[in-house]
Amino acid sequence: MxxxxxxxxxxxxxxxxxxxxxxxxxxxxxxxxxxxxxxxxxxxxxxxxxxxxxxxxxxxxxxxxxxxxxxxxxxxxxxxxxxxxxVKMKETKTQKTYSLPAGKIIIKKDKSDFKIDKEKVLESIKVLEGYEDYIKVKEDLAWGDLKKNLIIDNENIINKITGEVIEVEGLDIEMKPGKFEIKF
CATH class of the missing domain: 1.20.5 (Single alpha-helices involved in coiled-coils or other helix-helix interfaces)
Structure with a gap:
């Protein structure tokens, strides 16, 4: 000690x-x-x-x-x-206003607007005829599935199934350095 x-x-x-x-x-x-x-x-x-x-x-x-x-x-x-x-307020189609030196008082008029649940509308509109143009089909990369079939060998990305070297723009190899850790 x-x-x-x-x-x-x-x-x-x-x-x-x-x-x-x-x-x-x-x-x-x-x-x-x-x-x-x-x-x-x-x-x-x-x-x-x-x-x-x-x-x-x-x-x-x-x-x-x-x-x-x-x-x-x-x-x-x-x-x-x-x-x-x-008091008499200035009125337009959408609101009423009253101006004073310190500011303006505005009353917006009631209006109708859409309340939408996109998932429910999508399901409902799929069965309607003539509404196909209003449905978007979104492409997305199935990265999880693709990644399972890829390996990194030195500087190359290789498809495990075919054995071919994959060169795809946007897919690169990133080296992540190891970490020094202390635990108590």
């Missing part, structure tokens, strides 16, 4: 230039490095918990302010609705 204490003192007091040349060359140093990684991770997690708690407090305060704003807005909008019923 005393050796580990001296070892950590030595590592913690390493000058900046020496850090670049410092190496892990034995199990004690490797174990010490794992402890340092673990401590650093634990410190970050502690900091993250505090930050998340603070963020949640701010969100609660923001939600309260939003509710206050929405209540105030709703109150004044209802009073404006009452008021505009007493």
């Amino acid at each position: 005393d050796e580990n204490f001296r070892l950590s003192d030595l590592f913690l007091n390493v000058e900046e230039e020496e850090k670049e040349t410092w190496k892990i060359d034995n199990d004690n140093k490797a174990d010490w490095a794992l402890d340092k990684i673990k401590e650093s991770s634990e410190e970050y997690e502690r900091f993250e918990r505090v930050a998340v708690n603070k963020i949640n407090q701010i969100k609660v305060a923001l939600d309260q302010e939003k509710k206050k704003m929405e209540n105030e807005k709703s109150f004044f909008e209802s009073k404006l609705r009452e008021y505009i019923e007493t």
Whole structure:
């Protein structure tokens, strides 16, 4: 234990230039490095918990302010609705407007629009005569099926079934580097 204490003192007091040349060359140093990684991770997690708690407090305060704003807005909008019923508004086919220096009050008129469930409409329209032009047929690559029949050999993509080298625009080989992992 005393050796580990001296070892950590030595590592913690390493000058900046020496850090670049410092190496892990034995199990004690490797174990010490794992402890340092673990401590650093634990410190970050502690900091993250505090930050998340603070963020949640701010969100609660923001939600309260939003509710206050929405209540105030709703109150004044209802009073404006009452008021505009007493004045002459400019009217077009789709809306009524009333202009004031601070802004414009707009009442959009009711209108009919389509509500659609595309899957149900598609199934229904398939059986109707003369509506074929309104049905799209979408082509898509069956990548999962194709991939099962391909292998990578050096720099080539080969069809396992036919043995031929496949050269298709848009299909290339990507080298994904291995990963260094530490688990506790």
